[in-house]
Amino acid sequence: MRIFKYLLCAMLFASFSLYAQNEEKAERQQGHTNQNKFKQLYDEFSTPNMFRTGSGAPGPNYYQQQADYKMDIEIDDDNAKLHGDETITYTNNSPDDLRYLWVQLDQNMRARDSKTPLISGSGIRPATSSSRAVKSYLQESFDGGFHIEAVKDTDGKDLPHTINRTMMRVELPQVLKSGEKFSFQIKWWYNINDHVKDGGRSGYEYFEENDNRIYVIAQFYPRMAVYNDVEGWQNSQFWGRDEFALPFGNFDVNITVPADHILDGTGVLTNREEIFTKDMMKRYKKAQKSYDEPVMIVTQEEAEKTEKSKSKAKKTWKLSAKMVRDFGFATSRKFLWDMMAVKLETKDVMAVSLYSKEGNPLWGQWSTKTVASTFKTYSRMTFDYPYHKSISVHAPMGMEYPMISFNFGRPDKEGNYSDRTKYGMISVIIHEVGHNWFPMIINSDERQWTWMDEGLNTFTQYVAEQDFAEWFPDALSPNDKTYPSRRGPAKNIVRYMGGNQDYIAPIMTKGLNTYQFGNNAYGKPATALNILRETVMGRELFDYAFKEYANRWKFKHPTPEDFFRTMEDASAIDLDWYWRGWFYTTDYTDIGIKEVKKFAVSGTPNDNGKRLADQYNRDPNSLVYFIEEGAEGYDDAMKAGGTIDNVPTVKEYIMDNFTPKEQKQMKKAPKYFYQVTFDKPGGLVMPIIVEYTYADGTKARETYPAQIWRLNDKEVSKAIASDKEIVSITVDPDLETADVDTSNNTWPKEVKESDFDKFKNKVTD
């Protein structure tokens, strides 16, 4: 239509052009905006370009910046302080000239002048714990920000810099042109936080017995911000909840700690021979060939002995990592250490755990095996794990970094633990190790799009939990061998999606700005992908496309559109309606059966049939009549027992138009006719999965694609012809669409507590 008008403008007289403009104006005034739920997402998606293509793949001009780090770090265990000195080499691969660089100072979220406490809108709590009261009103706030001592160029000359809260702008002595590198040095220190008392994604846990700490250290160094084609410099400050956006680079990090500490972190330990004892070296070599059971590198007996004294000497551990977006490490004299080898399709990798005696017996039994299991599932779903190891560290939280993650799950003092603790630990290890793929390697911007790492990762975690249950049945309860996955199954998201809309935001909302963060950024996208895989696309098409996305964006920076587009591009399924409903709105699924009408077929019209024949101007004896149950002639037609091929005019038509051979090939003639009307009180368009149960007890399933709603978003009717009588109909019989109200899902209506109510009454947080 548009092109046609332009052609007119170009070819014909001005009056025509004027006419066209007026017509367009009239169209606008009529107010027809396209609200169709199957409308393409051109308004929501960014326009494809030379950096990112319409297929969802990186374009011919795709680029990404690189930040390489050389660091000397020292932990002052007596004062719980970290001192650091780093040289960053920044490579400008963009086509743009840069006048300044932005560096992230995440620890400033804990600075005394941090604005993070000022954005929480909490009022007075009428009743509160004394610890909270002290923390809120009496305690001096913790001085946890970075103390920047120097920012210099490689000649030792100070570089002008400006700190804006959690970001620092460093002025370049001259413009950094496309393709050029710039090196500079930062020196800093900060007080390490007690993350048990003060929270946080890193810090230390203090153990009074023997006065020891376990340090899990991250966000400990000034880190380069991302500069890219989508945002320019990443300019969203760190408020504490929304995570990180980081460029890839190579790291050489020397970490000095007390000599009796055991340390591991991102990268290859390059001075292993120097650091390890002979025994440790022997055990390490054994672990590299142990594919079934972890081998202890440091035993519990050894760790218990070490934690009783304190060395005054120091040791430096040297770690080197290529193509990582971040760096983390853990260190303590309390650590036990075990490792095992894992065979992937193309290589061997090491599953590693660091834990204290407080984690046993649970950690010794299951941590490293869980890492190994995770490697296998994620490698199958995406690509073989490209790094050489992944470490699971026992800590009070769950948090991820390249090759290392911090995971919770602690037995009581006697070493007893509940199923809940055990499954919690296994799930968090799968989840955090899984983050190696999303976002550490498939490097999305966590600050903007929490769901891109948490949602994709929680979905893959769900797949990995099912694998784990199959591969390690001994880890499960003797009486229930199904893995109790919290997020992924459709029915688990029902309570959230059917809840109060005032407290729900679309998935495509920045993580910082959402209520119910866990459901919004983890649970709902994971479920959306699971439903997409199991119900909408099928495993084969989904898995191919998901893998394609992972491989296209491995070691690159994808955006949401890159994911959405690739899933369609690689499967030939237009999913714009699905992304629109699940990711851009807060609509929920509710599909029901409004009514079912039965019909008998007959060649004899009742009064209504006669009227219709008259209306159509046809001979009443030439039509086929479908007479609704209860109407005149219905009982007679059913009693006559005629199937549709017994209606005289149908018989005649077949005789006249088909050869005897063709007549023999016709379908069995249906006798029962139904009109089923489905209604959709919920906003989401979803396929209608229907189970028909027949009088003889047999059942049949039919799935009507979501496109059935394309012309009427409220209700649709289907004509069902059957040679068997239908006695009942159920929509979504396996609860796979997250239908929030199943009380309208059956015909005839069952009078019982709805599944939704049952679910509502059962679930707790």
Ligand SMILES: [Zn+2]
């Ligand atoms: Zn996560």
